[in-house]
Amino acid sequence: MLEIEDLKVYFRTNAGKVKAVDGVSFEVKRREKFTLIGESGSGKSVLAQAILRLLPKNAEVSGKVLFDGRDLIELGEEDMRKIRGREIAWIPQSQSSLNPVLTVGFQCAEPVIEHFRTDKRSVFARVVRLFEFLGIGRSRVKDYPHQFSGGMRQRVLVAMGISADPKLIIADEPTKGLNASKRSQIVELFEKVGDKTMLIITHDLNFAENLADRIAVMYCGKIVEVSPAKEFFSEPLHPYSRGLLDSLPSRGLKPIKGFQPSMINPPKGCRFRDRCEFASERCKSEPPLINLNGRFVRCWLYDRR
Amino acid sequence: MIEGKKIKKVFKSGIFGGKTVVAVDNVDITVYDGETVALVGESGSGKSTLGRILLMLIKPDEGRVIFDGVDLTKLKGRELRRIRTKMQLIPQNPEEALDPRWRIYDSIAEPIRIHKLADSRNEEEELILELIRAVGLKEEHLNRYPHELSGGELQRAVIARALTLNPKFIVCDEPTSMLDISTQASIVRLLMEFQKRLGISYLFITHDLELAEVIADRILVMRSGKIVDERSLH
CATH class of the missing domain: 3.40.50.300 (P-loop containing nucleotide triphosphate hydrolases)
Structure with missing residues (x-):
């Protein structure tokens, strides 16, 4: 479905090159909820924006983003427009992604009008159905964003994302800024959307645990682990994954020592080396992504050669 | 109490x-x-x-x-x-808690100056250095502006400021x-x-x-x- 091969995104800045995404490869399978934490x-x-080609001009992108066999990096802007919203939908963070002067119904209809050119009535009927399905209520189609609470606004964004029936949904931090009880509603909402292929980006581990099929962990522009969700939460492999889970209140609230390194000048070799309790001489050279029975980890601890 | x-x-x-x-x-x-x-x-x-x-x-x-x-x-x-x-407040959003046009040093020094806790510039500096080390920041952070710090570093600065008055x-x-x-x-x-x-x-x-x-x-x-x-x- 979506295959990413050696994707690199570098930003040119006055202070030097920021390697925001540095050689990332993974695959999202059909109907999978793949979560990037x-x-x-x-x-x-940045990785998600690179897939949809939404990055600013000072970004240098290389590598491959294969979507149903086509490389999105190579596509022209015109072809890309046909994919955005229609084949790959983007559910943005909730704060300010809705236009305050348009009704939410219109904003949800926009992708359908844009891509299908059907008559107004059937588009309207479709949006109403969607609102009912997602528990927003048909009466709210003509309301404006400011009339909605944070949780409801998130539902509207989901409606907007799926209105044109896309093949792949990319959701960027769907639980950011929401209460604990609202968060569990968002989990239900995403489960309702069900059989769609999803790439979910989040730093909310509880949300990921409830929803994800597979989890990929990113640290300093690199993927350090890819595991099925269950196994990840019961037995994380990478020392950073462990540190992340141990810093949850329910798992001991143990902080990871040190600070995240600068992205302009990250440490050579393993980027987690300075904060890792298992670090050794070997970690000064870059560890490969090691395959352990279908789980992947970028750490010398698992190298059996 | x-x-x-x-x-x-x-x-x-x-x-x-x-x-x-x-x-x-x-x-x-x-x-x-x-x-x-x-x-x-x-x-x-x-x-x-x-x-x-x-x-x-x-x-x-x-x-x-x-x-x-x-x-x-x-x-x-x-x-x-x-x-x-x-009595002090540590707010939710550290970016809004500090004046964006002030260096971290001045933000932490403000309560010390208002309540005249230090007799000299040197004493003030010593107090502040002691505080920021206690919260895990480095001397170099003091010369920066809030937007140049990460969320965690900023919250440490806010905590240091809250602790100045004991x-x-x-x-x-x-x-x-x-x-x-x-x-x-x-x-x-x-x-x-x-x-x-x-x-x-x-x-x-x-x-x-x-x-x-x-x-x-x-x-x-x-x-x-x-x-x-x-x-x-x-």
């Missing part, structure tokens, strides 16, 4:  | 105060010395308003706030200001909800360490029940302006 600055949002 | 007695606060909005919201409804609350009380509730339940009333940053419509035997609601400007050195009571208003998980762990650990060392009492406002259960001695649950549940831990 990482902390702020790990490059996960 | 800080005590709120029968606190009530009604917010009015609209022309002629047509719409009213009872943000805090007849609440009794006590935080003992050296204790951490977690105040949990959904957004809009009135927990932040209650926290700010205890600091007298919002005046209650009814009720009294008693801090170390003194009724704060009866105090006037200057007396209140003096007592306020003993407070006895701090209201932490969701201090980690904007931070990453591993950063949250280190900031919460830092706050707990200061409590042990300095005997500060905390009112820790959060909507994360799991976090509340790990850090608090007591949990209060707030809904629609009322405290609806209380639980002791440990």
Whole structure:
């Protein structure tokens, strides 16, 4: 469905090159809920924007993004427009992604009008059905964004994302800024959308645990682990994954020592080396992504050669 | 020890105060010395308003706030200001807590200057260096502006600023909800360490029940302006 091969996104800045995404490869399978977790600055949002080619001009992108066999990096802007919203939908973070002067119904209809050119009445009927399905209520189609609470606004964004029936949905931090009880509603909402292929980006581990089929962990522009969700939460492989889980309140609230390194000048070799309790001489050279019975980890600890 | 007695606060909005919201409804609350009380509730339940009333940053419509035997609601400007050195707020969003046009150094130095805690520039600098080392920042951070720091570093700076006046009571208003998980762990650990060392009492406002259960001695649950549940831990 979606195959990413050695994707690199570098930003040119006055201070030097920022390697936001540095050689990332993974595959999202059909109907899978693939969740990318990482902390702020790990490059996960940039990665998503690179897939949809939404990055600013000073970004240098290389590698391959294969979507149903086509390489999106090579496509022209005109072809890309046909894919955005129609084949790959983007559910943005909830704060300010809705236009305040348009009704939510219109904003949800827009992708359908844009891509299908059907008559107004059937589009309207479709949006109403969607609103009912997602529990927003048909009466709210003509309301404006400011009339909605944060949780409801998130539902509208989901409606907007799936209105044109896309093949792949990319959701960027869908639980950011929401209460604990709202978060569990968002989980239900995503489960309702069900059989769609999804790439979910989040730093909310509880949300990921409830929803994901597979989990990829990103640290400093690199993927350090890819595991099925269950196994990831019961037995994380990479020392960073372990540190992340141990810092959850329910798992001991143990902080990871040190700070995240600068992205302009990341440490050579393993980027987690300075904060890792298992670090050794070997970690000064870059560890490969090691395959352990279908799980992947980028750490010398698992190298059996 | 800080005590709120029968606190009530009604917010009015609209022309002629047509719409009213009872943000805090007849609440009794006590935080003992050296204790951490977690105040949990959904957004809009009135927990932040209650926290700010205890600091007298919002005046209650009814009720009294008693801090170390003194009724704060009866105090006037200057007396209140003096007592306020003993009470601090650590807000949710560290980016909004510090003046974006000031260097971190000046933001931390401001309370020291206002309350004339240092006799000389050197003494002030020594005080600040000691503080920022205690919160895990480096000297180089002092010369930067807020936008040049990460969320976790900023929150450390805000904590350093809150500690300058040696407070006895701090209201932490969701201090980690904007931070990453591993950063949250280190900031919460830092706050707990200061409590042990300095005997500060905390009112820790959060909507994360799991976090509340790990850090608090007591949990209060707030809904629609009322405290609806209380639980002791440990």
